Amino acid sequence: MTSNACAGPGFQLDAAPLLSRSTVDRREQLRDVPDGGAELWAKGRVVLVDSRGRTPIDVDAGLVTHPTADFGERPAPGAVLLGVESGTSYWALRSSHDGAQEGWRDLRSGGALLNDTDAGLFTTAVGLLSWHDHARYCAVCGAATTQVRAGWARRCTGCDREEYPRTDPAVICLVHDGADHVLLARQPTWPPGRYSVLAGFVEVGESLEACVAREVAEEVGVEVSHVRYLGSQPWPFPRSLMLGFAAIADRSAPLVPADGEIEDARWVHREEVLAALESGGKAVGGLRMPPSVSIAHRMIRGWATWQG
Structure with a gap:
């Protein structure tokens, strides 16, 4: 094998991959706010994702989001921070409705319908919520873990070990x-x-x-x-x-x-x-x-x- 990552000119991707598009500010500092995210939550929108990775998508308007106020005055249990854009915070929550629902699509069927912001939000929401579903117990001691850092880490209740999305x-x-x-x-x-x-x-x-x-x-x-x-x-x-x-x-x-x-x-x-x-x-x-x-x-x- 001849390996050369700079092997001269050649074809490139014809466009940015649709699920690589993201515009929101997702800096680490946003996840460690002292009030537990309450101030961010007050000016936010929620992306609902069911256990099959689907969310409501309007063919004409794109990703359907909901005011955070619909879910309480503080970050709802299980809410994960996706990022902030133009003063609006975006969060994801697992929806309990997993049956057939009109207008709900997964990334494979709906990703191409979304603009850059919506595609990044939906992709991050699916990956982050899936990780939480499968990281409820510590890999070291087996104790239960709890969600911390606005959903970007889990901490073990037994040995205090922190684990991050894989x-x-x-x-x-x-x-x-x-x-x-x-x-x-x-x-x-x-x-x-x-x-x-x-x-x-x-x-x-x-x-x-x-x-x-x-x-x-x-x-x-x-x-x-x-x-x-x-x-x-x-x-x-x-x-x-x-x-x-x-x-x-x-x-x-x-x-x-x-x-x-x-x-x-x-x-x-x-x-x-x-x-x-x-x-x-x-x-x-x-x-x-x-x-x-x-x-x-x-x-x-x-x-x-x-x-x-």
Whole structure:
């Protein structure tokens, strides 16, 4: 493998990933206000998220938020501070209504409908509330934990240890031949025709570039070179950070899809990719692109439209 994060000019993401957009002030100092956040709460709005990661989204107006006054005069139990913008604080609360609700969407189906501020709020809310759901007990002594620092930490009631939200780094790599073909693959659980780029989690003691090489080799059996960074996107399903890369591989090398993980892998010409991208989510020639809310879509479109 030849690893070079600055391997010369090349294609880039065609636009910022939709879930990477965020505008609110989320400085650490905001989480340690002496009044427990009461002053911030008084001038705030609440994003409700159910246990399935859905929130009400108006197709025309975007994210639906609620006045904090609807939930009391002080921060409601379980409320987490998302940030502040133009004098308004934004908080998230877990909704108890988890059944079918008209207008409620998750990030995959609703992220593309949101502006920069709303996308950042919803993405942070989903990830932070999910962490609280799974961090109720101390990993050291097993005692119960309580929420502190406006929802950005939990403290153990037994050993007083503080724990912070976790993020799991994962690489996602667009492998191409240096010309007009890109390597795409599909998992057996995906919708018919859905193909995307390759991805996997970073292991302990591993660099990002080494992870790219290992994951591509494991999933399709080819060696890559000229690994370079493209961009990143939070992916709170439940707590990943997708780190986008590009790499080059020999198109004549045999593809060996990982048994049980990769159903099919193939080299696809740029014109086929462009046709699938312009299809509005429909399959063209048996090829369907990942949704626009994903960094994979931005990577593929960036490569397909690059005039290098």
